[in-house]
Amino acid sequence: MSFIAGAAATNVDLLFENLPRMPEPGEEIYTGSMSLQLGGGLPGTLVNLGRLGVPVRIGTELGSDLFSRFAAEEFARAGAEVVNLGDLSCAGPTDGAGPAPIPVNITAAVILPHDRSFISYGKGGLTRNGRTENGFYSMARGAKICLMDAGGFVGAYKKLKDDGAVMVLDMGWDDELSFEKYSELFALADYYTPNRKEALKLTGKNDPREALLELKKRFGHPLVKLDAEGCIGIDEQGEFFEPSFDEFKNVDSTGAGDAFLAGLCYGLYHGRSFRECVRLGNITGGKAVTAVGALSAYCTEEELLRLNGRS
Numbered sequence: 001m002s003f004i005a006g007a008a009a010t011n012v013d014l015l016f017e018n019l020p021r022m023p024e025p026g027e028e029i030y031t032g033s034m035s036l037q038l039g040g041g042l043p044g045t046l047v048n049l050g051r052l053g054v055p056v057r058i059g060t061e062l063g064s065d066l067f068s069r070f071a072a073e074e075f076a077r078a079g080a081e082v083v084n085l086g087d088l089s090c091a092g093p094t095d096g097a098g099p100a101p102i103p104v105n106i107t108a109a110v111i112l113p114h115d116r117s118f119i120s121y122g123k124g125g126l127t128r129n130g131r132t133e134n135g136f137y138s139m140a141r142g143a144k145i146c147l148m149d150a151g152g153f154v155g156a157y158k159k160l161k162d163d164g165a166v167m168v169l170d171m172g173w174d175d176e177l178s179f180e181k182y183s184e185l186f187a188l189a190d191y192y193t194p195n196r197k198e199a200l201k202l203t204g205k206n207d208p209r210e211a212l213l214e215l216k217k218r219f220g221h222p223l224v225k226l227d228a229e230g231c232i233g234i235d236e237q238g239e240f241f242e243p244s245f246d247e248f249k250n251v252d253s254t255g256a257g258d259a260f261l262a263g264l265c266y267g268l269y270h271g272r273s274f275r276e277c278v279r280l281g282n283i284t285g286g287k288a289v290t291a292v293g294a295l296s297a298y299c300t301e302e303e304l305l306r307l308n309g310r311s
Contacts, residue, residue, distance in 0.1 A: 004265060005140035006046055006147030007059030007085065009125050010104040011039025012067045015293055017111045038074045039107060040255040040294035042149050045170070048262035048284060050078035052301045054269055057143070059136045061086035061103040061126055068104055083139040085132045111292065125151030140165075145265055150174070154184050166190050166268060170261050177201050179218075186218060191268070193261055193281075195225040208232060212239070221274045225260060227253075230282055235274045242278045245307065248286035255294030260285030263304065276308070283307045 017033040038044060046056040058075060062068040062084045075082045086103050105122030126132060128151070137156035140146055146165040148157055150172070161167050169189035171182070177198060179186055186192065192215070194202060199211040208224045209232065215222035216234050223233035228250065230243040263284030267277030284299050291297035299307075 001055055002144040002269075003055035003057055003081075003142070004046065004049055004145040004147065004269060005057040005059070005143040006042045006149065007126060007136045007140070007152055008042035008149040009122065009151075010043050010060045010062065010068075010071045011041050011122075011294075012071055012104050012106050013037045013039040013293065014106070014108045015111060016109065017292060019110055019112055021112065022110060022117060035293065036070060037293045038071060038295050039105070040258045042147050042170070042258075043075070044255055044258040044294050045147060045261045045265070046080055047075065047078040047295055048259050048288075048298055049265060049269075050075075050080040051298055052262065052266050052284075052304060053079075054266060055079075055081070057081045057083060057139055059083045059085050059126075059139055063101075063103045065102045065104075067102055067106055071104055083135065085126060085135045125149070128153065145269060147261070147265070148185055148189065150182065150185065154188075157185070157188050161188050168261070168265060168268070169193070170257065171198070173198060173201075189219065191221060191223075191264070192219055193223060193225065193257075193264065195257065196227060199224040209239075223278055225257070225285075231260075231278050233274065233278050237275075240275055240278075242275065242282055244282055245286045248290055250289045252292040253289050254292075256285045256288045258294065259288035259298065263299075266304070280304060280308055 015035045016031050019029055019031050023029045043058050043060055046058050050056045058080050062072055107118055107120040110117045133153040133156050136153050137159055140160055143165045146160045146167050148167055148169045167188050168191045169185055170193045196208050203211040203214040205211040205214055212222055212224050212232055223231055225231050228244055232241050260281040263281035264277045267280045283304055287297050287299045
């Protein structure tokens with residue numbers, strides 16, 4: 001069976017909503033609205049793909065702590081196959097001095113009426129060494145599509161590309177974003193999915209269309225996400241614009257990029273045209289912003305295909 005694979009650190013979010021203000025030092029404020037959710041990032045994209053019925057494999061680090069157990073349950077609920085790339089030090093106390101470090105990233109988000117604040121714990125990305133890279137390659141070998149992470153395993157990505165996997169790159173913002181810094185990843189990527197800000201930073205252009213044309217020099221099917229407006233791209237027929245879907249009301253944009261990538265990859269997995277893949281990404285990305293949290297609102301496969309048929 002073909003599948004989509006990727007590896008990245010797991011993010012877990014504690015969301016405190018409906019607070020009137022941030023507490024001052026020494027103060028305590030209660031809210032009646034709090035939730036524990038999986039956060040965004042590459043695992044979030046794979047969760048959304050699993051919800052769409054696509055077989056997925058996630059390489060990540062999990063321990064025996066309650067946040068890791070929660071994440072494992074959510075991955076299973078989405079039908080994702082998870083391979084724990086973590087080492088034994090994350091399994092529990094090892095030296096009698098206290099519990100082992102929690103291997104997932106945890107963010108407490110305080111959501112105010114017109115702003116939000118965050119406190120995060122974790123080491124950011126996955127542990128990268130020969131053992132974890134070999135473990136990832138073993139689990140991802142045979143994948144139809146591989147999602148690449150900026151902090152991922154370049155050696156394994158090269159092998160997977162040689163094996164015939166379609167390589168898809170999505171990256172978060174980096175003040176030092178450049179073709180030179182990430183040259184190995186860009187050389188491997190068949191598809192790259194920047195938003196407007198990232199595309200302008202990377203190409204040094206002042207206009208999204210100019211950035212798109214610059215990206216065309218490196219990628220056969222470039223695209224630039226225009227946030228709430230939609231997405232521009234280039235396919236065999238030339239430049240195109242796919243608008244966003246008006247019925248989706250923006251409540252929280254967290255996770256919209258991850259959800260867009262899921263719709264795009266759903267289309268690639270099923271052999272749809274590039275333009276239709278972008279349209280599918282607009283649908284899944286648009287649905288994601290209709291609730292608070294990275295993975296709270298999502299499309300089922302039936303809903304995705306129905307909305308796509310209306311376009």
